[in-house]
Amino acid sequence: SEEEQDPGFLPISSTFSQNRNSESPMDGRAMRRSSRGSFTRGSLEDLLSIDPEAYQSSMWLGTEDGCIHVYQSSDNIRNRKNSMKMQHSASVMCILYLDNQVFVSLANGELIVYQREAGHFWDPQNSKSLSLGSPGSPVTKMVSVAGKLWCGCQNRVVILNTATLLQEHTFHIGQDSNRSVTCMVSCSPGIWIALQSSAQVRLYHATSYEQLAEVDITPLVHKMLAGSDAIIRQHKAACLRITALLVCKDLLWIGTSAGVVLTLSITANATSLKTPLTPVGLSQGHTGHVRFLTSIELPDSFDIIFPLPRDPGTEKLSDTEKRDLARHRSSNMVLSKSKMLVISGGDGYEDFRLTNSSETVGRDDSTNHLLLWRV
Numbered sequence: 001s002e003e004e005q006d007p008g009f010l011p012i013s014s015t016f017s018q019n020r021n022s023e024s025p026m027d028g029r030a031m032r033r034s035s036r037g038s039f040t041r042g043s044l045e046d047l048l049s050i051d052p053e054a055y056q057s058s059m060w061l062g063t064e065d066g067c068i069h070v071y072q073s074s075d076n077i078r079n080r081k082n083s084m085k086m087q088h089s090a091s092v093m094c095i096l097y098l099d100n101q102v103f104v105s106l107a108n109g110e111l112i113v114y115q116r117e118a119g120h121f122w123d124p125q126n127s128k129s130l131s132l133g134s135p136g137s138p139v140t141k142m143v144s145v146a147g148k149l150w151c152g153c154q155n156r157v158v159i160l161n162t163a164t165l166l167q168e169h170t171f172h173i174g175q176d177s178n179r180s181v182t183c184m185v186s187c188s189p190g191i192w193i194a195l196q197s198s199a200q201v202r203l204y205h206a207t208s209y210e211q212l213a214e215v216d217i218t219p220l221v222h223k224m225l226a227g228s229d230a231i232i233r234q235h236k237a238a239c240l241r242i243t244a245l246l247v248c249k250d251l252l253w254i255g256t257s258a259g260v261v262l263t264l265s266i267t268a269n270a271t272s273l274k275t276p277l278t279p280v281g282l283s284q285g286h287t288g289h290v291r292f293l294t295s296i297e298l299p300d301s302f303d304i305i306f307p308l309p310r311d312p313g314t315e316k317l318s319d320t321e322k323r324d325l326a327r328h329r330s331s332n333m334v335l336s337k338s339k340m341l342v343i344s345g346g347d348g349y350e351d352f353r354l355t356n357s358s359e360t361v362g363r364d365d366s367t368n369h370l371l372l373w374r375v
Helices: 014-018 044-049 218-224 230-238 270-274 319-331
Strands: 009-011 029-033 039-043 058-062 067-072 084-087 092-098 101-106 110-115 127-131 139-145 148-153 156-160 167-172 181-187 190-195 200-205 211-216 242-248 251-256 261-265 290-297 304-306 334-336 340-347 368-374
Touching: 058 092, 058 101, 067 092, 092 139, 101 139, 139 181, 139 190, 148 181, 181 242, 190 242, 200 242, 218 230, 242 290, 242 340, 251 290, 251 340
Parallel strands: none
Antiparallel strands: 009 029, 029 039, 058 067, 067 084, 092 101, 101 110, 110 127, 139 148, 148 156, 156 167, 181 190, 190 200, 200 211, 242 251, 251 261, 290 340, 304 334, 340 368
């Protein structure tokens, strides 16, 4: 009877047999409906053995109280509870997906590895625990490099084999064990690493682990702050450090505690790294710390139109003059051909081309800003 059927399955109607080109309903194929309304078609045996949500994208959210919430990417988290919740004994430091596994580092030095079987959703009971650090030196950063998992733990980097979950190599970054790894990004031929409270960024080879280059951002940041107030300039220089790193289109983007954003042209040729690497400062940045750097790739059908800034005093123009001005601006709008955006988030906004006598200085210093660059 209809009541005896699993509500999560929807057999194919027999009307399909009326079309000779369609598959016969006797081939055992069916459709399974998930709790979110999506359908999966296949043999009845396959549909009974797989989780219909196993191949959907999910978002993992870690909290300071040690909890991980897992949401389906199609969920509206405002009105829908998480589909899975795991509680841990320490704060979640970072989460990384690699090779069909999710790696979670905790503040107590543990690395939790969640795994799943093909065709099944994540099983909170199917996890492994590795001890890579300690409560005083947890894994603060993780990144995938050449098929391996690099874990920043204090001033050490631990390379983990994701198949065997065994440590393959360990090396130190600098001599100060009190400075932990805060930023790591992968690019050919290796990985860029910055330490806590440091204004230097180092490049290490992906397989030999040799240090290939070191860049000090201090001179350029001081130059960018030349037009700032003397007291502010001294304060920013005294506590200068790297706060964010990003690799996008052969450029290393560097965010700083001074609010200055820098770019460094990178190359895959290791021999060219023997020459000094000189970063370039961007004229616009943040008043305070650069909190993060990220990039997004836009679909081909998405065009970015950046209108020209409004001129002051347009309120006094007549309607005809305003229409003429609008037509002129629309013809001069900048249509970007680039499909990649770099976004920085930080405290306040500042144009470093302006001097401290500008009226814009101090305005919205405490307001969070997002700055977008076409790449």
